[in-house]
Structure formats: structure tokens, C-alpha cells
Amino acid sequence: MTPSTRSTSFPPRAPADFSINQMTVKQLSLPDLVTACADLGVRGVGLWREPVKEYGVEAAARLVRAAGLRVTTLCRGGFLTAVDPGERARALADNRAAVEEAAALGTDTLVLVCGGLPDGDRDLPAARERVADALAELAPYAAGHAVRLAVEPLHPMFAADRCVVSTLGQALDLAERFPAEQVGVCVDTYHVWWDDLAPAALARAGAGGRLHAFQLADWTTPLPRGVLTGRGRLGDGSIDFRAWRALAEAAGYRGPVEVELFNEALWAADGREVLADTIHRYTTHTR
Template sequence: MDLTGFSINQMTVKQLSLPELVKGCVELGVPGVGLWREPVAEYGLAAAARLVADAGLAVTSLCRGGFFTAIDPAERAAALADNRAAIEEAAALGTDTLVLVSGGLPSGSRDLAGARERIADALAELGPYAAERGVRLAIEPLHPMFASDRCVVSTLSQALDLAERFPAEQVGIVVDTYHLWWDDRIAEDIRRAGAGGRIHCFQLADWVTPLPEGVLNGRGQLGDGAVDMAWFRAAVAEAGYRGPVEVEIFNDVLWARDGAEVLAQTVERYRGLLSA
């Protein structure tokens, strides 16, 4: 079955080196990869860009920027500088999408509203900078269990409230099934995002229970959990999204397996989703 538009996020098979990932994608007919800054930096930014381009693969996103919620001026300045670097890395890799994990509450703070306003302040500064380099900022809402330490943006509605302050070519959102499957407003918010041209990235991972002790790495392989993947795929398509479908799974059990086998399994699970 045609894999047009399919992308494998590097973290799904993080046990593979970048050359191994590229080789596996070419052999399986996977046309796109979502990359992460740390392994790209380890391999070398220019070398990574050449490797992926020479293989004919599209870089569908770069993870990650964000962490905008610090109160200390020096910490905020450092975060902005790091995000400018991330934007430049995305441009060098040939992707138009930088995924943002916005940041949790600063130590000792309980001010969610203030933290979200600091995110807006950062987007106001970074949005034009990114647009000048052909890069869009994509706010990723994370499940509410991550609000305190990783991301005070928990729903698609909250992400859109931030993104809609800026032009769509500067700031949009990520629809990630793992983080949003539970939200009873998700259908209307996907329509809202699509109407505004704000869906900049669409990611798949399943929700499995019981959650592991390390909750961050508890995303499930497609089809193993509670998420109606076919519904999400149809919803974003009906909202006008025509971009890549990227599978991003953080899972210690998958990472302990042979990476080539996990990659092949993920492709087959995705094929099953397409035929559902």
C-alpha cells in the first residue's frame, strides 16, 4: 500500500543511528522522517542534512523548541537564543516545522496564566524570525499530567488561543493523538485549527494502560491502546490537512527491541490504519 505522506519520527526508533534510520526508511519505502535536535547535533547538522537529502527523504519536522516559561531574565534570554538556533537548524535540514514543547511551571510557581502569557511573549519575538527563514512554529499541547513540569498548554483549544494571536504562517499547532485523544472538544478544535490553516504537524501514538512508572516513555505502538487512530486521520483530513502523518512513540519496551524490526512493525501498523 502506498506510503505517501507517511513519516517516522526519529524517537520511535531512537536505538537506530541516523544512517541506520535513513537506510531502513529507504528499504521500506518510507518517504519522511521527523528529526530531533540532539541526535542531529551529535551526527553533525550539515552532514545530517546531506544524508537525508541524498536519500531522497523529506524532513517532516524538527523537535524541539520551546520551554518559554522561565521568569528569570537570563533564563528567558537563553531560551530565546536556543530557539533561534533551533529555527536555523530546521531551515538547514529543509523542514518548515519546528515543534514546540512550551514549558512547565517555574520552580515554586502556581501561576498557569502567567506562564502561558510568557509563551505568547516568546512567540511574538520568534514568529517573525522563523517566518523569515521559512519555518513555522508548531505548539504541541501535552496531556495535562505534564502541565507542571513540561507543558502548561494542555488542550488544543489552549494552543489555538495562543497561535491565533499570530499569522498562521508563523505559528500553528500539533495534533498528537497520544496527548489529545481524551478531549471531548477535540472534534470542534480540529475543525477550528483547519479553518485557520493552523495544523502544522500531525502525530500518531497510542494510549496504553497501565501507564509505566516512567510515564513520559509510555506511548503505545499503533493499535495497542485506546486511541481511535482512523477517526483522527479522518478528522484532520476533513479539516483540510494534507501534510505528513508522523508516528512518534516514546516507549522503553520498543527501544529495547531491534530497531529495524520496530521500524518495519510501525510501517505495517500504519498500513493497517490506512486500510481501516
């Protein structure tokens, strides 16, 4: 197969900026994922802490480095809203460990999901302020490891139980309390696509040097019970990926673009085929 025919064959070789988030194909072991990436020309991968730790952080780092893969993000730190001092101390310690793992893996970006309301708590503004307090402790530590924290706003349907930071504007309000090289944002289309204020916030993030990660997933309905695993393949849902990618580029973003899907049907399928299909859809729907 020559390079010229490769570009029209299925599966297509992955574009240079494409990155696969490990969760999209979590049925693949880390070695199988790395092999599949090599076979399909994927140059970037977003990793998750749990499977990395299971494999061994140092071993995982060696594996991806040997394959010439770039770790585009580590997912995820965060869960910083506890009121209880002991819980809070444990969360901070866990986030320092996440920073160290990110550094070991050679990625400069740790994605943070900030955490929901503690049980029985109804004070969103106070929970958001506790996130800011935690960032103040973590950001310098991360910077000391050459790791940037990327605050990810999650869709408002997760505000109670997963992330009290619901919009890109809020995430930037938090990040901008700190130096841009320490704290920025992670923008996932799945979480922000509905928000008429998000395009301006994306430009603001870019102008401030805070657009640390950019992820894609499509919005499909009906949502499943618990709403966590209903992310759609690119092109299956309501999101205009060409528009969002153009907005990110207009904001100055030149980094990798991760596709991150949580989807039971995809997890039940062949992981290599899911990866190939994801590349195909990325090529088809974002340009």
C-alpha cells in the same frame, strides 16, 4: 520482487503520507535510520535536535537530502516559561538556533513544547502568557527562515513539569495571536484523544491554516513511573486512529503523518523491525 507483490509482502512499503519520528527508533543511528527508510519506502522523517547535532546539522541535512527523504518536522523548540531574565534569554537564543537548524534540514516545521511551571511557581495563566510573549519574539525570526512554529499541546498530565499548554483549544488560542504562516499547532493523538472539544478545535485549526503537524501514538495503561515513556504502538491502546485521521482529513490536512512513540520496550528491540512493524500498524489501523 515486483511492485504488485510488494504491496502484500511483509513488511509493507510505507504509504506515501507516512513519516517516522526519529524518537520511535532512537536506537538507530542517523545513517541506519536513513537506510532503513529507503529499504521500507519511508519518505518522511521527523528529526530531533539532539541526535542531529551529535551527527552534525549540515551532515545530517546532506544525508537525508541524498536519500530523498523529507524532514517533516524538527523536534523540538520551546521551554519558554522561565521567569528569570537570564534563563529566558537563553531559551530564546536556543529557539533561534532551533529555527536555524530546521531551515538547514529543509523542514518548514519546528515543533514547540512550551515548558512547565518554574520551580515553586503555581501560576499557570502567567506561565501561558510568557509563552505568548516568547512566540511574539520567535515567530518573525522563524518566518525569516521560512520555518513555521507548531505549538504542541501536551497531555494535561504534563502541565506542571513539561508543557503548560494542555489542550488543542489553548494551543490555538496562542497561535491565533500570530499569522497562520508563522504559528500553528502540532496535534498528537496521544495528547488530545481524551478531549471532547478537540475535534472541533482540529476543524478550527484546519480552517485557519494552522494544522502544521499531525502525529500518532496510542494510549496504553498502566502508565510507567514518570509517564513519559508509556506510549503504545498503534492498535495496542484506546485511541481510534481511523476517527482521528478522518477528522484531520476533514479539517483539510493533507500533510505527512508522523508516528512518534516513546517506549522503553521498543527502544530495546531491533530498530529496523520496529520501523517495519510501525508501518504495518499504520497501514492496518489508520484506514
